[in-house]
Amino acid sequence: MKTLAIILLIAFATAATPPPPPAARTAAYLEAIRRDGDPTRLTEFLDAMPKGGDLHHHLSGAVYAESYINYAAEDGDCFDATFTIVPPPCDPAQGRSPATRAQTDYGYRNLTIDALSARNFAPTTGDTSILVHFFKTFFKFDLVVNKHWGEELAEVVHRAAIQHEIYLETILGVDKGAAIELGSKLAWNDNFDTMRAALDAAGMPHVVAQARRDLDAGERDMRSILHCEGPTPDPGCGVTLRYQHFVLRAFPKAQAFAQMQAGFEIADADPRVVSINPVQPQEDYIPLKDFELQLRMFAYFHKLYPKIHLSMHAGELFLGVAPPEDMHDVAHIRDTIDVGHAERIGHGLDVLSEPDPQGLLAEMARKHILVEDPIFIHELIGPGVVGGDVLPIYLAAHVPVSLATDDEGGARSDLTQTFRRAVEGYHISYPTLKTMVRDSLQHAFVSGADLWAGPEAFTAMTGACADQPAADVPALAACRKFLATSEKATLEWREEAAFARFESRFKM
């Protein structure tokens, strides 16, 4: 009798234990893969995982060298002896080979690809640093970048879609360099109002109008290449695409100001352009010298255009590329947030070198400042951080992070590879990966109210959609009505449905 009671008790206890929810089963599956060191299952898992948005993505750095070779060949251009694309006439005797040679001569092709990317980098006289080599690649393909937007956009949204990304913010010079030209004709004036008026009088409205037409043309070409209007559209057509206008911060102050003004005026006129972002090596002469001045310019334009979001490169210094004083005496990340009004920062590598790093991390967590972390490229070209990315530091401090590619073409990588580095290099668990994916959409500069009840609070959805089970279309009419009003919430809902489908695969 006693034995029967025990058996019944065990049976009852077993029956009463609910099966683990799909998210927990998925997390356990990833841990099992990690324990077994199974690269095949890890690849399958990360390939299929929904990845939200890539928030730090340079269009010209994302395009692979093979595409640049094709553009140069199409345009009749040549490669010089340093593999820089130069205009015709080509003359092999003078070291100017037709670009078509990189399509037909296998050895030459591979040397070209290495020169246009960080692949196979080996120090040689005059090319001693992978970091400098990498930044120099941008000059090598500069001639063709702005002539092929449609093809470039088609390449990157297709790549995003097949990796299960649904959102992309790509950084480019939306004005194709016109503002730099404008700024070069004006003398600097310390009065920002006077500068702005002079630039408007010199033709800034034309720069803005032309940039919008160029974006229209680029998107039209992209959609045509991807057959977005046809019966079998490429999956890339489903990726929501937004742009950030870059400011080349190594330019003198009048040109930096002009680029910033162009960016804010374009973003004000065109909702596709969502941020203005300073780029180029932070350790270069002008970016360090004019750091505070450029932030004051950002603050000036922010006051004029307070609704325009800002994500900025910040904290890209590490010991070895910059003197210690430039890292310790200037609060690059803190000032970018406090003075420049950045809502997100890219890289954030030197957080521990800033004055009061703990205070800074606490401030970032409190203000919900997201860090866009391109781990793969940090490890590739940041000698100070090999095997030691800042990802665990930010996560431990509860600062939101999203994984990003930065320059997947130059680095010969993609977002899946970046996820893989997070798992293999930093033992990031499935729940943390999923949080970073949700962060990427919550912190995306796409319009509309948020699906979630609070920042980084991914346990409760907002009013109308609360307690709604994940499905392609919400069952409740009020939730459907809410989603129709918000592009951001729609993306977030779409991602939750994708997570439900993904997690239903794992039965263990």
Ligand SMILES: [Zn+2]
């Ligand atoms: Zn970047």
